[in-house]
Amino acid sequence: MPNRLAHETSPYLLQHANNPVDWYPWDKEALEKSKQEEKPIFLSIGYSACHWCHVMEHESFESQAIADYLNEHFVSIKVDREERPDLDQIYMNAVQLLTGHGGWPMSVFLTPELMPFFGGTYWPPTAGRGMPGFDQVLRAVVDAWENRREVALQQSRLLTERLQRIGLGSAESTEIPPGRVSMAVRQMEESFDPKHGGFGSAPKFPHTMNIDLLMRHFIDTRNEKLLPMVTTTLDKMAMGGIYDHLGGGFARYSVDEYWLVPHFEKMLYDNALLISNYVDAYRLTKNENYARVVKESCDYVLRDMTDQQGGFHSTEDADSEGEEGKFYVWTPAEVDQLLGDPLVAQRFRQVYDITESGNFEGHNIPRLKKPIAQYAQDFGTTEQELRDEMNRAREVLFNVRCQRIRPGKDDKILASWNGLMIEAFAKAGATFNEAAYIAAAKRAARFVLEQMTDDTDRLLHAYRHGQAKLPAYLDDYTYVASAMFALYEATFETEWLKHSQKLIDIAIEHFYDTESGGFFYTADDHEQLIARNKDFYDHSVPSGNGVAALVLAxxxxxxxxxxxxxxxxxxxxxAAEILQKHPIAAGQLLVAYDYLHQPGSEVVIAATDRPSCDELVHAIHKQYQPNTLFVLAIDGEHLGANLQPMISGKSPLNGQPTVYVCENFQCNAPVSAADYLAT
Structure with missing residues (x-):
């Protein structure tokens, strides 16, 4: 018989619906049961694309013996961290305080008052690999609860007090010393890998917020050391196995320093943030390889991660047929058979590192060990001829790969992550004049606004199979507000600007701390939990406070x-104390700080009609100008009262598109489109 998770919509929770564990979702029934029966709560938090979550399920949660013990002594609650990031934040902080590290699956033991007193991450079912067994952990927790309960309760009270302090951050100082961006950049320089790109050693994650900050600081300072940190990192990631050379898109991270072997899951947010990075890098360098990566990754999302109604799905698993990466790897024999022509097959194997010994557990992850241009030189052909040949070969392998059993997909739609991808599509569509990308961004934006709001116009966090649910978090409001602003920049359609302003106004009303500044992660009318957090640090996604600050600016x-x-x-x-002590950990806040404090400009394009200024608009969208805001004013179009002060008195001269530039609170003389582009 399935447990209570059978009634949930989350694919992750549904994966556990047939476990013998008597799982509850996080709801009133479970919390009341814990209080009435004075049983501790076993809280297990994970997500559908998490490899070790699947392992622990198979080893422990499918074990009848472990399930019987859990059912007798605990109220067991299973949570999808992507649906309930508020719970994940609080109890991840607890696990990190208890153990010094964190991760998923996360396993926490709570009192009936929801206060944590013990926790960890993955445990094997019985002792091994230098770890205690989950069976031992359960017995020890039960022993503590039954025989030393007051000690456990005291531990939980002290831990909860610390969690509440952590959640609020420190208000000891609001002064931000000068040079915080420079300090963060120096820290990046110290950890930068000049050979392979990226920051730090294995495992390597795409530090997208820091890449953004480096590009902005390069524009501010013209420090020649900074741009190679960006380009080397983006080049090496695009060459490595972390990038899907057949289907486009990026995996979560690389387990090695070379970007060769990824953890194969693909997350919507990683791809959104990386598409934005590569778009900006293209604008900055005009490197056509970055354009290729953007288009292939956007096409991957449109093909494999877009819902019929227009929203974007969340994740693809690392595993298929019970094996990590099986969907993505190849043998030389497969390549030879599929490509047919021995010379083409030989070249493909050489270019994409397909060898008899393999580069991943006896199989091969396609990757480039050096740029295509260098292989073309080795083969005595032109770069374009080799690219065309490799593109045809990749298409053959891709079509065959499509017949394989795909990794599982989490098809729920999250407002926050959709915001990131809408912004990425808006930027890519504007930069490369790709109408399909703009259309996809608009369709997803309308889906979120129409299908993921309640009857008071408040956002809802998650949607799946016709049901939207869960009050939205700060990330939902700020990411979607930022996406709407990006859509305005891409299209100059003022409806998107109005949506951006409306969403940020709701965030101010329900999330802003009027006493100490900054935004809470949950709204003022959210379910009451043991702590109410303010999140200033970047994680795999930018901090909601950092995005809020940039949108507000x-x-x-x-x-x-x-x-x-x-x-x-x-x-x-x-966030002054964080920016003083750990600026590199708050890159998104520094992006907002840089935007506020660096010289910027507001540019009004005045024209008689849209076609007359299309060439100018397309040229502007190809430029990297992170501190410049643009407004398009077409004769006869009403832009609304909000933009009236900006466009007042600005009209096309002699019937030609005219550009008005205002910098540092003063406006320059108007210039023609040709003169503006020439500067």
Whole structure:
């Protein structure tokens, strides 16, 4: 008989619906049962693409003996961290305090008052590999609860007090010393791998917020050391096995320093953030390889991760047929048979490192050990001829791969992650003049606004199979607000600007801390938990406070709103201690700080009609100008009261598109489109 998870919509929870463990979702029934029966809660948090979550399920949660013990002594609650990041934040902090590290699956033991008193991550079912067995852990927790309960309760109270302090951050200082961006950049320089790109050693993650900050700081300083840190990292990732050379898109991270062997799961947010990085890097360098990576990755999302209604799905697993990476790897014999022509097959194997010994457990992950141009030189052919040949070969292998059993997919739609991907598509569509990408961004945006809101226009966090649920978190509001602003920048359609402003206004009303500044992760009317967090640190996604500050700064400058600019400053100041001590950990806040404090400009393009200025708009979208805001004013179009101060008195001269540039609170003389592009 299935347990209570059978009634959930989360694919991760549904994976556990037939476990013998008497799982509950996080709901009133489970929490009341714990109180009434005075049983501790076993809280297990994971997500559908998590390899070790699947392992622990198979080893422990499918074990009848372990299930019987859990059912007798605990109220067992299973949570999808992607649905309930609020719970994940609080109890991950607890596990890190208890053990010094964290990860998923996360396993936490709570009192009936939801206070944690013991926790960890993965445990094998019985002792082994230098770890205690899950069976031992359960017996020890039960022994402590039954025989030393007051000690456990005291531990839980002390731990909860620390969690509440951590959640609020420190308000000891609101002064941000100068040079925080430079300090973060120096820290990046110290950890940068000049040979393989990236920061630190294995495992290597794409530090997308830091790459963004490096590009901005390069524009600010023209420090010649910075751009190679960006380009080397992006080049090496695009050559490595972390990039899917057949289907496009990036895996979660690399287990080695070479970007060769990925943890094969593909996450929507990683691909969104990396697409944005590569778009900006293309704008900065005009490197056509970055354009290729962007288009292949966007096409992957459209093909494999887009819902019929327009929203974007969340993740693809690492595993298929019970093996990690099986979907993605090849043998030389497969390549030879499929490509037919011995010379083409030989070249493909050489270019993409397909060898008899293999580069991954006897099989091969396609990757480039050096650029295509160098292989072309080795083969005595032109780069374009070799690219064309390899493209045809990749298509053959891709079509065959499509017949394989695919990894599992988590097809729920999250407002926050959709915001990131909408922004990525908007930027890519504008930069490369790809109407399909703009259309996809608009369709997803309308889906979120129409299908993922309640009857008071508040956002809902998750959607699957016709059901939207869960009150939205700060990330949902700020990421979607940022996406709407990006859609405005890409299209100059003011409806998106209005949506951006409306969403940030709701965030201010329900999430902002009027006493200490900054935004809480949960709304003022959210379910009451043991702590209410403010999240200033970047993780695999940018901090909600960092995105809020940047959106407020952009809206403040564009609309001339002192309120928004002041709130942006206050939000950054609320993280002053973090920016003083660990600036590299808060790259998104530093991006917002840089935007507020570096010289910027507001540019109005005045034209009689849209076609007359299309060439100028396309040229502008190809430029990397992170501190410049653009407004398009077409004669006869009403842009709304908010933009009126910006466009007042600005009209096309002599019937030709005219550009008005304002910098540092003063406006320059208008210039023609040709003169503007020439500067």
């Amino acid at each position: 952009k809206l403040g400058k564009l609309l001339g709103s002192e309120k928004y600019l002041q709130l942006a400053e206050e939000t950054i100041s609320a």
